[in-house]
Amino acid sequence: MSPVTWYQFVAVLLLGIGLFGLVSRRTLVGMLISVELTLNGAGLSMAAAAQFTDMDAVMGQLGVLFVMGLAAAEATLVLAILVIVSRRVKSTQTDAVSQLRG
Amino acid sequence: MELAGKIIFWFYAVVIVAGGGLAVTSPNLVRAMLGLIATLFGVAGMYLLMNAPLLAFMQLLIYVGAVSVLIFFAIMLSRASATGDEGMEPGLWPNVRAFLAFALPMGVLGLTAFLAPPAGVLVPAEVDPAKLGQALLGEYTLPFELISIVLLAAMAGAVLIAFEKRGSK
Numbered sequence: 040m041s042p043v044t045w046y047q048f049v050a051v052l053l054l055g056i057g058l059f060g061l062v063s064r065r066t067l068v069g070m071l072i073s074v075e076l077t078l079n080g081a082g083l084s085m086a087a088a089a090q091f092t093d094m095d096a097v098m099g100q101l102g103v104l105f106v107m108g109l110a111a112a113e114a115t116l117v118l119a120i121l122v123i124v125s126r127r128v129k130s131t132q133t134d135a136v137s138q139l140r141g
Numbered sequence: 142m143e144l145a146g147k148i149i150f151w152f153y154a155v156v157i158v159a160g161g162g163l164a165v166t167s168p169n170l171v172r173a174m175l176g177l178i179a180t181l182f183g184v185a186g187m188y189l190l191m192n193a194p195l196l197a198f199m200q201l202l203i204y205v206g207a208v209s210v211l212i213f214f215a216i217m218l219s220r221a222s223a224t225g226d227e228g229m230e231p232g233l234w235p236n237v238r239a240f241l242a243f244a245l246p247m248g249v250l251g252l253t254a255f256l257a258p259p260a261g262v263l264v265p266a267e268v269d270p271a272k273l274g275q276a277l278l279g280e281y282t283l284p285f286e287l288i289s290i291v292l293l294a295a296m297a298g299a300v301l302i303a304f305e306k307r308g309s310k
């Protein structure tokens with residue numbers, strides 16, 4: 040098997056671990072950590088495809104950089120939402136914020 | 142891959158999987174964050190191994206440097222109990238549910254990667270960081286500017302959401 044397949048296996052495993060955490064975690068911070076794992080899996084997969092196949096390596100690497108930028112933006116927003124939720128609901132358990140109210 | 146490359150690859154793979162496992166199963170959120178940081182270091186090592194040093198250093202700067210600090214702020218600001226009420230939910234069904242979320246995408250994607258492997262090359266592409274910079278300012282200017290706007294909007298939005306007027310309480 041070519042190296043790209045091995046890297047893809049690790050990336051898929053990372054994605055799976057992230058999804059596992061996303062479902063099993065019960066607080067918003069735990070879910071945030073899981074989302075970061077998932078995004079890392081995506082970045083690893085893209086970088087492997089860029090480096091070990093015939094596609095344009097510059098495009099692939101820039102794509103990974105954009106994923107990192109989006110992950111940073113997402114983490115910032117989740118932090119803000121978390122501050123609001125913990126201030127209003129006094130808890131960041133996901134069960135406590137399962138109801139929407141206008 | 143050469144033998145040394147294989148050994149290093151498996152070392153990083155073990156670091157990634159062990160860190161990820163700690164990140165999703167540890168009842169203590171600070172330990173979970175440490176697991177996440179181990180995983181991030183492992184992924185940075187894999188970027189180095191596949192001859193993409195700029196990605197590796199950006200991974201260290203952005204993820205290990207910034208995002209993990211943000212997560213630490215999140216843990217502290219949410220007053221999450223450091224002693225761990227964050228374990229797995231009791232009962233069988235939540236475990237089965239989480240395992241399905243893990244196994245179904247993994248099965249489909251892993252099987253696809255195994256049965257229809259992409260035509261890979263053995264030697265990773267060599268990309269000069271200067272070339273990446275030129276592409277950012279030439280061919281990919283629009284995504285580059287867009288991502289800066291997204292970051293600015295996220296930052297301003299975060300301040301706007303979390304801002305509290307002094308006399309409002």
